[in-house]
Amino acid sequence: MIEILTTGLPNSVQDLGRPGHLALGVSHGGAMDRQALAIANLMLGNEASAAGIEVALHPFRLRAHVDTAIAVTGADCAISVGDRPCPPWWATTIQAGETLVLEAPRAGARSYIAFAGGLDLPTVMGSRATDMKGGFGGLDGRGLSRGDRLALNPAKYSFPAGGLGAALEERQGMANGFASAIGVRVLPAAEFDVFSPEAQAAFTGSEWSITNEANRTGYRLSGETLSLTSPLELLSHGIVPGTIQVPPSGQPIIQLADANTCGGYPKIATVIEADLWRLAQAPVGARLRFLPVSMETSTEALRASRQWRLDFVAARNLIFREQRGP
Structure with missing residues (x-):
């Protein structure tokens, strides 16, 4: 107890x-x-x-x-x-x-x-x-x-x-208190090509601040205004943690652990699963920079994270056996 x-x-x-x-x-x-x-x-x-x-x-x-x-x-x-x-x-x-x-x-x-x-x-x-x-x-x-x-x-x-x-x-990057912008790797989402070239460039070329509208459901960001090439209406559809939506304000929202299960805002990108921990450890006011990667890079990053866990379990079991003795 x-x-x-x-x-x-x-x-x-x-x-x-x-x-x-x-x-x-x-x-x-x-x-x-x-x-x-x-x-x-x-x-x-x-x-x-x-x-x-x-x-x-x-x-x-x-x-x-x-x-x-x-x-x-x-x-x-x-x-x-x-x-x-x-x-x-x-x-x-x-x-x-x-x-x-x-x-x-x-x-x-x-x-x-x-x-x-x-x-x-x-x-x-x-x-x-x-x-x-x-x-x-x-x-x-x-x-x-x-x-x-x-x-x-x-x-x-x-x-x-x-x-x-x-x-x-x-x-180890946390040791400096995230003094610089936190790099978060992303993949393009379904509506990426609907955003203007200027918005696409601003999304990956500028920094974004986490506003005080931040909780387990998601983080609302502050930065450049992201605009579409033309008005777009979408039916509500499924979304998952890591989805980055852009509402009419042009300021992105990242869905997180308690993400809504559906939404109708255009999606510009998705944070790769292996980097969601970086968002979890980013406090209000922290700055983010989105780094575009390939699907292969995303898959390899997730594989490496899971392999580290397996290696740790093997090392832990050895320590436990040595502690118990023959």
């Missing part, structure tokens, strides 16, 4: 989401930074999809009521367990009565906390993720509140002494 001590409503229980229900009007949902939550779980011997906590509003504090192990990934922030400081992307034990504290991020926007065994909550449509729009999943379909208590599933492994960490080279 864990108890929430300090939190905010944007913080919620998440797993890797509930794909396959778009036709029912249910978004994919799940962690905004799927890679961060998956690695946190894998460090503990959990399945990558085990339920944990997404922290979008810091500081965050919880108290353990049982001895267990935790992993914290995602944003670069000061972390402490009891009186012990912990590095980011690190898994360690926490004793009953000890408090975990996550301070405001130095870089990045969202932290992820996984627990040995995962959070023990009912599944809805095969997932424990919180869908705040629909009011289901997670803890009664809402964000976390002070005093909430969450049960844990039994741990599958005895956690190795000394802790366990992970390091991803592609995350």
Whole structure:
């Protein structure tokens, strides 16, 4: 059992989401930074999809009521367990009565906390993720509140002494606090050719700022006005996380984890799946630059991300075996 001590409503229980229900009007949902939550779980011997906590509003504090192990990934922030400081992307034990504290991020926007065994909550449509729009999943379909208590599933492994960490080279760009524009790779979307040549050039040739209209559903951007070659009316059609739509204002909107399942605005591009974590870790005010790539590059980037996960699991299993001994 864990108890929430300090939190905010944007913080919620998440797993890797509930794909396959778009036709029912249910978004994919799940962690905004799927890679961060998956690695946190894998460090503990959990399945990558085990339920944990997404922290979008810091500081965050919880108290353990049982001895267990935790992993914290995602944003670069000061972390402490009891009186012990912990590095980011690190898994360690926490004793009953000890408090975990996550301070405001130095870089990045969202932290992820996984627990040995995962959070023990009912599944809805095969997932424990919180869908705040629909009011289901997670803890009664809402964000976390002070005093909430969450049960844990039994741990599958005895956690190795000394802790366990992970390091991803592609995350090193967060170390400078995203001082420069964040490069996000994109593929052209269905209506790309309907935009004027000037709009196409501005989309990839200029920088875009994330406005304060930013949440798990999507980010509204500020920058050049993107115009069409001629007026266009579209029937509502399916959209997915990463879709970049352009409403009549000419200012793009990026659909994210809790993306609407359909929409009728023209689509200029789609962020590749392997780069969605970059958006999850981009705070309000951060600047983006869109980098056009080929489908082959997009596929290879996703393959590399999945291979890294497999390699990490193999290394983790070796550490766990050595810890247990022959």
